[in-house]
Amino acid sequence: xxxxxxxxxxxxxxxxxxxxxxxxxxxxxxxxxxxxxxxxxxxxxxxxxxxxxxxxxxxxxxxxxxxxxxxxxxxxxxxxxxxxxxxxxxxxxxxxxxxxxxxxxxxxxxxxxxxxxxxxxx
Amino acid sequence: xxxxxxxxxxxxxxxxxxxxxxxxxxxxxxxxxxxxxxxxxxxxxxxxxxxxxxxxxxxxxxxxxxxxxxxxxxxxxxxxxxxxxxxxxxxxxxxxxxxxxxxxxxxxxxxxxxxxxxxxxx
DNA sequence: GTCGTTGCAAAGCGTTTGCAGCCTA
DNA sequence: TAGGCTGCAAACGCTTTGCAACGAC
Numbered sequence: 001x002x003x004x005x006x007x008x009x010x011x012x013x014x015x016x017x018x019x020x021x022x023x024x025x026x027x028x029x030x031x032x033x034x035x036x037x038x039x040x041x042x043x044x045x046x047x048x049x050x051x052x053x054x055x056x057x058x059x060x061x062x063x064x065x066x067x068x069x070x071x072x073x074x075x076x077x078x079x080x081x082x083x084x085x086x087x088x089x090x091x092x093x094x095x096x097x098x099x100x101x102x103x104x105x106x107x108x109x110x111x112x113x114x115x116x117x118x119x120x121x122x
Numbered sequence: 123x124x125x126x127x128x129x130x131x132x133x134x135x136x137x138x139x140x141x142x143x144x145x146x147x148x149x150x151x152x153x154x155x156x157x158x159x160x161x162x163x164x165x166x167x168x169x170x171x172x173x174x175x176x177x178x179x180x181x182x183x184x185x186x187x188x189x190x191x192x193x194x195x196x197x198x199x200x201x202x203x204x205x206x207x208x209x210x211x212x213x214x215x216x217x218x219x220x221x222x223x224x225x226x227x228x229x230x231x232x233x234x235x236x237x238x239x240x241x242x243x244x
Numbered sequence: 245g246t247c248g249t250t251g252c253a254a255a256g257c258g259t260t261t262g263c264a265g266c267c268t269a
Numbered sequence: 270t271a272g273g274c275t276g277c278a279a280a281c282g283c284t285t286t287g288c289a290a291c292g293a294c
Contacts (some may be wrong), residue, residue, distance in 0.1 A: 004273085004274060004275090005274085005275095006274075006275075022258095023258080023259080024258085037275075037276085038275070038276045038277070039258095039259085039276095040259090040260080040261085040275080040276065040277080040278095041274080041275055041276070043258095043259065043260070044260090044274090044275085047259095047260090057184070058183065059181065059182070059183045059184055059185065059186065060181070060183075061180065061181040061182075061233045062179065062181055063181065064181065064186060064188065064257095064258085064283095064284095065258070065259095066186065066258090066259085077222065079223065079224070079227060082230065088224075090222050090223065090224060091222075092221065092222045093222075094216035094217075094218060094219060094222070095216075096216060097216060097234075097236060099214065100199065100212050100213075100214045100215075100216070100236065101201065101212065101236060101238070102201070102210075102212060102241070103241070104240075104241030104244060105201060105238055105239065105240055105241055105244065106238045106239040106244045107236055107237075107238040108204065108237055108238040108239070109236075109237040109238065110234065110235065110236050110237060111183045111234070111235045111237070112219075112232065112233070112234050112235075113232065113233045113234075114219060114222065114223060114229055114231075114232045115229075115230055115231040115232060115233070116223070116227055116228045116229040116230040116231065117227065117228040117230070118226075118227055119224070119225070119226030119227055122226060122227065122228045126248085126249060126250090127249085127250095128249075128250075129249095145283085145284080146283090159250075159251080160250070160251045160252070161251095161283095161284085162250080162251065162252080162253095162284090162285080162286085163249085163250060163251070165283095165284060165285070166249090166250085166285090169284095169285090186258095186259095186283085187283070187284095188283090188284090
């Protein structure tokens with residue numbers, strides 16, 4: 001599946017990011033590039049990536065905007081800085097979640113977000 | 123801080139729920155009551171509760187609507203049924219999260235959502 | 245009568261979609 | 270010329286706000 005120029009640009013930005021970006025952040029990042037696409041084009045590129053399985057959507061607590069990141073990063077979680085609002089990936093996983101699940105429930109997945117101060121803000 | 127009638131009704135619904143409810147769910151629940159307030163009144167009651175610290179807002183991954191629950195439930199997490207979309211509280215906490223935090227970052231909180239099938243859907 | 249609460253409708257904000265213009269082949 | 274990509278603007282759903290009417294004291 002060949003990428004359109006706009007899709008390629010968006011893909012580059014997401015690949016270079018150290019965590020999931022919102023559509024607005026992608027657009028802001030693209031402002032640094034030679035050519036800035038319209039917001040509609042950004043959303044179309046992001047949704048095309050979701051459809052093709054290239055990206056996954058990420059929603060963080062307390063943040064009502066959808067974020068996107070490449071789907072090939074494997075299982076990981078996120079750290080959200082409460083000061084600068086930057087979101088970065090963190091490797092690893094607490095594991096041992098089955099004991100938390102009530103009787104009769106089936107656990108198929110989980111999502112963990114850490115909050116605190118990033119290295120810049122700390 | 124005396125509650126208005128509408129605030130009291132919303133408070134009753136949230137207190138009886140076994141997990142966080144969205145504004146739409148609160149409104150749907152209120153339809154079973156004698157008097158159904160307008161959606162604006164529901165939002166006003168919810169936000170008044172947030173301001174006074176009576177409620178906390180909860181956002182779940184993959185769900186772009188804000189949910190609300192009483193603030194006095196202590197530290198707990200949530201289980202979201204991927205089939206019926208019901209969300210219920212789960213007690214307990216994996217703990218041991220500090221090892222996941224990158225060097226130079228300060229951990230102040232976390233949020234965990236479990237996904238799977240509830241006892242009804244399993 | 246005064247003040248706060250409520251309901252309706254309009255406004256906001258993020259996201260999606262329709263449509264026409266553009267570029268490439 | 271035909272096709273798809275793009276940008277603009279309108280549409281859309283959830284949430285908030287303005288304003289006037291209502292009810293309690």
